[in-house]
Amino acid sequence: MDLNSVRTTRRETLGLAAIASLAALLAPRMAVADEGAVAAEIKKLYGDKKFDSGKLRLDVPEIAENGLVVPVNVEVESPMTEADHVKAVHVFADGNPQPGVVSYRFTPACGKAAASTRMRLAQTQNIVCIAEMSDGRLYMAKSNVKVTIGGCGG
Amino acid sequence: MATKPTPRVRLPASVKAGELIEIKTLISHDMENGQRKDASGATVPRKIINKFTAAFNGKTVFEADWNPAISANPYQSFFYKAQESGEFTFTWKDDDGSDYVTTNKLTVA
Numbered sequence: 500m501d502l503n504s505v506r507t508t509r510r511e512t513l514g515l516a517a518i519a520s521l522a523a524l525l526a527p528r529m530a531v532a533d534e535g536a537v538a539a540e541i542k543k544l545y546g547d548k549k550f551d552s553g554k555l556r557l558d559v560p561e562i563a564e565n566g567l568v569v570p571v572n573v574e575v576e577s578p579m580t581e582a583d584h585v586k587a588v589h590v591f592a593d594g595n596p597q598p599g600v601v602s603y604r605f606t607p608a609c610g611k612a613a614a615s616t617r618m619r620l621a622q623t624q625n626i627v628c629i630a631e632m633s634d635g636r637l638y639m640a641k642s643n644v645k646v647t648i649g650g651c652g653g
Numbered sequence: 654m655a656t657k658p659t660p661r662v663r664l665p666a667s668v669k670a671g672e673l674i675e676i677k678t679l680i681s682h683d684m685e686n687g688q689r690k691d692a693s694g695a696t697v698p699r700k701i702i703n704k705f706t707a708a709f710n711g712k713t714v715f716e717a718d719w720n721p722a723i724s725a726n727p728y729q730s731f732f733y734k735a736q737e738s739g740e741f742t743f744t745w746k747d748d749d750g751s752d753y754v755t756t757n758k759l760t761v762a
Contacts, residue, residue, distance in 0.1 A: 567724060567725070568724045569724075579734075592722055595722050596686075596688055596721075597720060597721060597722065599720035599722065600720055600722040600723070601717055601718065601719055601720060601722075601723060602717070602718040603715070603716065603717050603718075603731075604715070604716040604717075604718075605715060605731075606713065606714050606715065608709065608712070608714040608733065608734060608736075609714060609715055609731060609732050609733055609734065610673045610732050610733060610734025611673055611732040611734075612732075613731070613732055614715075614717065614729065614730060614731040614732075615728070615729070615730045616717070616719075616723060616724075616727065616728055616729050616730075617723070617724040617727070617728050618722050618723055618724060619686070619721075619722050619723070619724050620722075650724075
């Protein structure tokens with residue numbers, strides 16, 4: 500229906516509004532990962548292994564005004580030697596359409612196991628971070644980020 | 654993609670041996686996440702940079718696998734312990750198969 504050329508009557512306008520609101524109700528909600536999806540991703544990587552806390556610091560803002568650009572900084576305490584270093588760090592978000600955010604692989608040459616980037620968050624959610632050490636130890640850190648405007652582009 | 658992705662890297666020009674340096678990288682890229690719809694309602698296909706690699710004198714020192722959750726114009730910083738002079742090679746891998754590569758010299762005094 501071309502709204503520019505046809506003058507809509509009051510009845511038509513109301514009818515259109517009714518259809519629009521109905522469509523909004525029926526439209527499937529944006530598919531979103533959940534804690535289960537994050538847990539499944541972690542299980543795929545590490546099976547049922549236990550996670551320790553500490554050593555790993557996940558730096559995210561408490562409140563993100565713009566979900567399109569949320570700084571995320573991770574840092575792991577480690578001497579970063581050939582015998583004892585951080586192998587990998589994974590970051591997940593449980594309220595995004597896909598749980599994965601970023602996976603880092605460090606080498607002893609890095610000297611310090613820290614990295615920063617910027618991520619998109621669709622809504623208020625938990626960020627889960629996992630660090631894998633060269634000897635197989637695993638660490639986990641979690642943080643909640645309140646998102647004022649979601650960054651999903653939808 | 655409106656413009657060709659331009660990588661930018663910031664690192665100190667000259668460092669002491671054993672010094673820990675922070676390397677900051679930025680590349681212009683839309684990072685189309687595959688969730689957005691265009692004006693006609695069709696889904697805009699995913700096109701992101703899915704991998705960032707930093708190598709020093711040909712040896713990989715740091716890698717990052719990026720998912721669609723990484724913001725447009727992705728920023729990445731990481732650390733490196735300078736031991737010898739040489740050259741960094743930074744590579745960004747696009748979903749469409751192209752590589753964006755830039756090199757930076759590091760001089761250890």
